[in-house]
Amino acid sequence: MNPELIVEEVRLAPILISDPPLLNTQGVHQSATPRLVVEVVTRSGVTGIGETYGDTTYLELARPLADALPGRSVTDVNGLFLLAAQVCGDSRAVDERVDAGGLRGAQTADKLRLSVVSAFEVACLDALGKALGLPVHALLGGKVRDSVEYSAYLFYKFAGTDGGTDGGTDDWGAALDPAGIVEQARRFDRTYGFRSFKLKGGVFPPEQEIAAIRALAEEFPGRPLRLDPNGAWSVENALTVARELKDVLEYLEDPVTGTDAMAEVAARTDVPLATNMCVTTFEEVPEAFARDAVRIVLCDHHYWGGLHRTRALAELCRTYGVGLSMHSNTHLGISLAAMTHVAATLPDLDHACDTHYPWQTEDVVTTRPDFRAGRLTVSDSPGLGIELDRDRLAELHRRWLANDGTLRDRDDAAAMRRYRRFHGEA
Structure with missing residues (x-):
């Protein structure tokens, strides 16, 4: 394996981003939505980034995968699925509320795991593209x-x-x-x-x-x-x-x-x-x-x-x-x-x-x-063609840390109940 393509470190940054009060059949978007930013850093110092849902159940699956990835090559994107199955297992609890507002049908641990792997795969491809001087496409x-x-x-x-x-x-x-x-x-x-x-x-x-x-x-x-x-x-x-x-x-x-x-x-x-x-x-x-x-x-x-x-x-x-x-x-x-x-x-x-x-x-x-x-x-720059604003990432991560937990799991139905109570509706 090319040592320059070996993963040295994986960083996870759960964040909360502002969201407007958009309505759907579940309820209304809460004032902030959790997202997870994944950074994959190679031994040569190249960093690739990915993003996915940031609800607690996704984080429970992302952490063991982040711990297991160092030492593997960013080229081994197929191996991510086997690795995730080995180290993640089933989430501690597949909560029917963890739907990310998308109403994607019956929720399963496999679906949650795929959503987590997606961010790691994108981060690996971004790092590989940067290392080779090629766009992800x-x-x-x-x-x-x-x-x-x-x-x-x-x-x-x-x-x-x-x-x-x-x-x-x-x-x-x-x-x-x-x-x-x-x-x-x-x-x-x-x-x-x-x-x-x-x-x-x-x-x-x-x-x-x-x-x-x-x-x-x-x-x-x-x-x-x-x-x-x-x-x-x-x-x-x-x-x-x-x-x-x-x-x-x-x-x-x-x-x-x-x-x-x-x-x-x-x-x-x-x-x-x-x-x-x-x-x-x-x-x-x-x-x-x-x-x-x-x-x-x-x-x-x-x-x-x-x-x-x-x-x-x-x-x-x-x-x-x-x-x-x-x-x-x-x-x-x-x-x-x-x-x-x-x-x-x-x-x-x-x-x-x-x-x-x-x-x-x-x-x-x-x-x-x-x-x-x-x-x-479509960007022809290496990787995804984007750069991470680390100050902004840190700020949004601090928002996540400061939250008492009410917004860390997206729940449009709960947000609608808060709206109705605030406005005196039944």
Whole structure:
């Protein structure tokens, strides 16, 4: 093994980043969201960085993997999965609440472990790219596009921060009706040039969310529109929404929960169904594809275990004629860079990728990504092409250390209960 590529040290920095009060079927984003930054340092002093969820259960799995990695090569990304299975085992408790707000279906220790490994894999690839003078996309086989398209991610939201429970404010204001959603979309269009729009639904009755999509279609005729209620509807409600919006939806994402219900809806509508809930592991693919339950899978390197496994998923989708898009959750510039590199290598990525990033006001990278016409240019700099802002990382880690534990595990339902108590609601 090349000694310069051997891991000398692994650093873990759990942090809390500010998050606006965005609504979903679970509740509302709490005022700060936990993330985990992983640094892999080689013997030659090259540092690679990765990012994933920072809830307590993920940390329990990340720590033994960080302890076991020194002495191994950053080239051995396949070995990360075997190493994690050996040293991590099952988490101390697979808490159903640890869902990272993503509603990714039934939670398991294997899914948690993959999300942890994803950050280590990205950090190793970043370090390897820096050591070799190659961008990460070159390590994945090379880019097939010079820029990656992203979609505006629209949310119903409260005014202020944490729904106003902490007295803070943001400059977005509330968006609780179709007019508010349209104004939000106008700002995304004006500021970032996004060409397509996705609305996080499952918040209000279906007829209200139908009205919001209709308002978007009127304001932005011909633009791709998506609606994602995170499995909140019944089969009949999903079919009603599909019927009402069949002429304007690019796709309907997870209108119901589970492969059985998705297959039933898919059989009764021509509107393409997408998912990042019923297909989030390779084990879930055969049944969903065999039953034609989904037409589009939203990949997510955090879910699937990294960038190489994301590419494997893309090839599987290509083989079965299933479309591909990309899922997003609350993330920083590290994950956005990783998403952009792997997206650049996927020939059949036919839909704009999701990203929460424009909602985030804090980051640990020195330069914020610059969206132009809704796209990000793919970096050709070594590794991910980003630099860590160590002062900012330390500040956000101190915030995590100072927290009494109420925010260290993301819980949108608890955040909604706090909002209701603060505002005197039942």
